[in-house]
Amino acid sequence: MDVVQVGVDHHRAPLDVRERMAVGGDRMPALLAALASEPWLSEVLVVSTCNRTEAYAVSADPDAPSLLVAALRRSVSDAPAEDDAAWVRRTGEAAALHLFRVAAGLDSALIGETEIQGQVKEAHRLALEARTAGAVLDRLASLALKAGKRARTDTALCRGAVSHGQAAYEVTRRVFGDLARRTVLVVGAGEMATRAATAVAALPGGRFVVANRTLEAAEALARTLPEGRAVPLASATEHVPGAHVAIFAGGGEPMTRAVLEPLIARRRDPLLLLDFCVPRAVEATVADLPGVFVYDLEAVERILAKSLASRHEAVPAVETILSEEFAAFRAWQRTRRVVPAIRSLQAWAEDIRRAELGHLPADVPAALREHVDTLTRRIVEKILRRPTARVRQGAEAQDPAMPTPDHLRAVFGLDEADAGDPRSPTRARPDREPPEDD
Numbered sequence: 001m002d003v004v005q006v007g008v009d010h011h012r013a014p015l016d017v018r019e020r021m022a023v024g025g026d027r028m029p030a031l032l033a034a035l036a037s038e039p040w041l042s043e044v045l046v047v048s049t050c051n052r053t054e055a056y057a058v059s060a061d062p063d064a065p066s067l068l069v070a071a072l073r074r075s076v077s078d079a080p081a082e083d084d085a086a087w088v089r090r091t092g093e094a095a096a097l098h099l100f101r102v103a104a105g106l107d108s109a110l111i112g113e114t115e116i117q118g119q120v121k122e123a124h125r126l127a128l129e130a131r132t133a134g135a136v137l138d139r140l141a142s143l144a145l146k147a148g149k150r151a152r153t154d155t156a157l158c159r160g161a162v163s164h165g166q167a168a169y170e171v172t173r174r175v176f177g178d179l180a181r182r183t184v185l186v187v188g189a190g191e192m193a194t195r196a197a198t199a200v201a202a203l204p205g206g207r208f209v210v211a212n213r214t215l216e217a218a219e220a221l222a223r224t225l226p227e228g229r230a231v232p233l234a235s236a237t238e239h240v241p242g243a244h245v246a247i248f249a250g251g252g253e254p255m256t257r258a259v260l261e262p263l264i265a266r267r268r269d270p271l272l273l274l275d276f277c278v279p280r281a282v283e284a285t286v287a288d289l290p291g292v293f294v295y296d297l298e299a300v301e302r303i304l305a306k307s308l309a310s311r312h313e314a315v316p317a318v319e320t321i322l323s324e325e326f327a328a329f330r331a332w333q334r335t336r337r338v339v340p341a342i343r344s345l346q347a348w349a350e351d352i353r354r355a356e357l358g359h360l361p362a363d364v365p366a367a368l369r370e371h372v373d374t375l376t377r378r379i380v381e382k383i384l385r386r387p388t389a390r391v392r393q394g395a396e397a398q399d400p401a402m403p404t405p406d407h408l409r410a411v412f413g414l415d416e417a418d419a420g421d422p423r424s425p426t427r428a429r430p431d432r433e434p435p436e437d438d
Helices: 015-021 028-036 064-075 092-104 115-129 135-154 164-176 191-200 215-222 233-239 257-263 284-288 297-305 315-336 339-357 366-397 405-412
Strands: 002-009 041-048 052-059 088-091 183-187 207-212 229-232 245-248 271-275 292-295
Touching (some): 002 015, 002 064, 002 135, 028 115, 041 115, 052 064, 052 092, 052 135, 088 092, 092 115, 092 135, 135 315, 164 297, 183 191, 191 245, 207 215, 207 233, 229 233, 292 297, 315 366, 339 405
Parallel strands (some): 183 245
């Protein structure tokens, strides 16, 4: 069994492709269920953000990458053709290591960005809840998240105010200088909307209108902003003519040219539209209107890219952390390969123990029979503990001088097949493995 990863990301897929592939949290359980029904895979986890939609699966099928692309195309409408250059395919260690790099922020459009850590954590949680992540993907995601946390805590990767919120501030400052007697419309009240609005509010003199589907959330955000007030999401378009800046970071109807053009027909002041949505909330042709400045996610990230030079200096330290944590994952994978042989050995010994217990006289008291049962079980466990621990240690250290699973099978005459093979599909919880030596 091996890890495979396929998907689209900001390196190779343009924004319109990533928009079509984006899978919201409400749709994720259905997607995971559809992918998990594929007979050739045993585990699956999907990370979907504004910059990537990637599926990670565990499979023994050599055609797994192509099969996973086909499965995604069946489940996600308007996905690229199978031979489209936007698709990225990785297998084995490259696939597993990629999740480490994603969680650490090394593969982000904004290197070291913090949002991806939470997004990978949410993908892990959803896969566990859907019972599509078993032992391998659970361990992979857990160690990737640990590595990402270390990268942010122990290095300068995330230091400095480089964020989408800062980009909103910078663009607004360039266009207007300050916000004196100007209005900012904020569509949405989630994390992105809050960060962008809070950053722009650092410019003096502004007043804010927050439109959101849930009015309570809009009111909560508005209370933190200068002269902030909340309005229903349905009325957001009505407030565009009076706004100088509009931040789109939530739901609502798309802002099309046909809608916007009559609203600003007699307008003299510039209108700045910051679109942080995927799919985009502002139609591309809106940028052709006179006096209208549109910055979508890609435009914002091009601005931020210039501010990231210092973070690149931290990359070698982050790579060292990733190497350490990935080595732990590889060692764990190697020890898993010995589990079938160990389970076979334990089953063989248990069969012998039970057969010998059957020779106890029928008139042996129940208490004594129970005592003998416990005693013989402990003897068998102690006898097997050292050889099984040595096999584990040899696999983890890749030491040719240590015994291997094949040695166990040869010495004890064990069958090659093992019904307890942990590589079989498991979606209920991570596999339980034989205990290690003390």
